Amino acid sequence: xxxxxxxxxxxxGKLGGALLDGWLASPTPPRLVVLDRxxxxxxPDYTTxxxxxxxxxxxxxxxxxxxxxxxxxxxxxxxxxxxxxxxLSRSAFLSVMAGRTCDGLAAAARSAGINNAxxxxxMPNTPSAIGAGTSGFYVPxxxxxxxxxxxxDLLCAVGDVVRVEHEADLAAVTAISGSGPAYVFLLxxxxxxxxxxxxxxxxxxxxxxxxxxxxxGRMLDDCPEDASxxxxxxxxxxxxxxxxxxxxxxxxxxxxxxxxxxxxxxxRAEELAG
Numbered sequence: 001x002x003x004x005x006x007x008x009x010x011x012x013g014k015l016g017g018a019l020l021d022g023w024l025a026s027p028t029p030p031r032l033v034v035l036d037r038x039x040x041x042x043x044p045d046y047t048t049x050x051x052x053x054x055x056x057x058x059x060x061x062x063x064x065x066x067x068x069x070x071x072x073x074x075x076x077x078x079x080x081x082x083x084x085x086x087x088l089s090r091s092a093f094l095s096v097m098a099g100r101t102c103d104g105l106a107a108a109a110r111s112a113g114i115n116n117a118x119x120x121x122x123m124p125n126t127p128s129a130i131g132a133g134t135s136g137f138y139v140p141x142x143x144x145x146x147x148x149x150x151x152x153d154l155l156c157a158v159g160d161v162v163r164v165e166h167e168a169d170l171a172a173v174t175a176i177s178g179s180g181p182a183y184v185f186l187l188x189x190x191x192x193x194x195x196x197x198x199x200x201x202x203x204x205x206x207x208x209x210x211x212x213x214x215x216x217g218r219m220l221d222d223c224p225e226d227a228s229x230x231x232x233x234x235x236x237x238x239x240x241x242x243x244x245x246x247x248x249x250x251x252x253x254x255x256x257x258x259x260x261x262x263x264x265x266x267x268r269a270e271e272l273a274g
Contacts, residue, residue, distance in 0.1 A: 005030040005150055008061040010076055012036040015096060016067030018129035020046070022158030025131065030154075033059055054084040059089045063150055066105070068096045070272050073100055074108040077164070081112035092118045092147040094154070099176050099272025102140050102167060118143040120151050123170055124158065124176040133159030134180075138166070169233030171273075175265035188213045 007023070007030045009016055016036070023029050024045055032046035033055055039048050049055055061084075068076055073095070074076040081088065095105055109117050118144050124135040135155040139148045155161045164170060188209045195205030218231060235241045248254045 003064050006060060007031070008033050008035060008055070008064045008080075009067060010035045010064060010080070011067035011069075012039050012097055013067065013126075014126060015124065016065070018125060018126045018133070019065065019067065019096070019154075020160060021129040022131055022133065023154065026157040030062075031059075033061070033106045047096060052079045055083065061091050063147070064088075064091055064093050064152065066093055066097055066152070068097065069177065070097045073097060077105065077108040078112040080112040081109055081117075085113075085173070088114050088117055092151070094142055094151045095119060095121045095123055097272075098123065098178065101273050102138075103124045104273070106142075108133045111218060115222060116216075118147060121167060121170055122151070122155055122161075124155060125178050125181050126267045128158035132157055133193065135159065135161045136170055136177060137161050137163045138170055139163070140167070171269040172262075174269040175251075175262045179265050183258075184217075195211045 008178060009020060009032060012020060012034050013036075016034075020032070020034065023032065023124065029045065033076075034048045035050075035052060035055065037050045039050070047059075060169065066076065067071055077093070079144070084091075093105060093109070095102075100121075102121055105119045106117070109115075109119075118140060119208070120140065121138045122131045122135050127136070128134045133155075134235055135158075137152065137155060143151075152161060152163075162173075164173060191209035191212065192202075192205045195208055196202055200208070220227060225233075235245060
């Protein structure tokens with residue numbers, strides 16, 4: 001990412017913390033200030049403050065990353081705009097919150113007296129903490145090329161970035177990749193439980209389940225074939241895999257439940273937009 005960039009990270013929970021870990025591990029980490037009222041630890045690689053008034057007076061953020069609960073965003077933006085004032089003259093907001101729209105967040109800034117701060121949106125996921133994130137990314141026309149590039153580089157520092165042309169597409173991004181790691185973790189959890197049920201020692205079941213998920217993910221990343229082709233390649237006719245897939249691929253099993261799950265997550269993301 002560009003040297004000498006200044007980033008204010010607002011909120012350092014699961015996702016904010018994952019982003020922070022990824023940025024600190026990058027070859028050229030930015031100057032970072034973390035604003036989180038629950039975070040008290042100090043680290044020489046960044047500055048931690050609990051309220052906006054504690055932000056160093058010489059700190060002028062290029063990007064303000066909003067990683068708070070969606071319902072808290074307006075109050076946080078108002079506090080930042082009032083406290084930082086003209087120090088926001090070159091800043092853009094990068095929201096990694098589900099649901100909240102660019103227009104809605106920009107309106108909160110305008111109500112606090114800041115009329116020209118663009119809002120860029122992204123939906124990363126928690127594997128960003130180990131540099132293996134996948135982020136959907138939307139940039140409105142109001143953002144400058146420098147702001148666009150800096151936000152893109154921030155996300156690239158923690159994994160892969162997929163740009164979408166329409167902000168509404170972020171609801172689907174949230175449902176698939178933003179929430180997606182939880183679905184994969186659930187699969188590993190269920191495989192482990194099934195192994196124990198069938199008599200395997202718990203450590204063995206865990207190692208087999210996690211190793212299988214990891215290996216399959218590596219194949220998906222490394223191989224050019226479609227996922228369906230990889231599935232078919234490991235499925236011998238009338239074999240053990242086919243017997244399992246007959247259950248998982250029955251009309252009322254995975255094809256229906258996965259679709260319903262993604263629909264539910266996307267619908268919730270749209271509800272959070274207000």
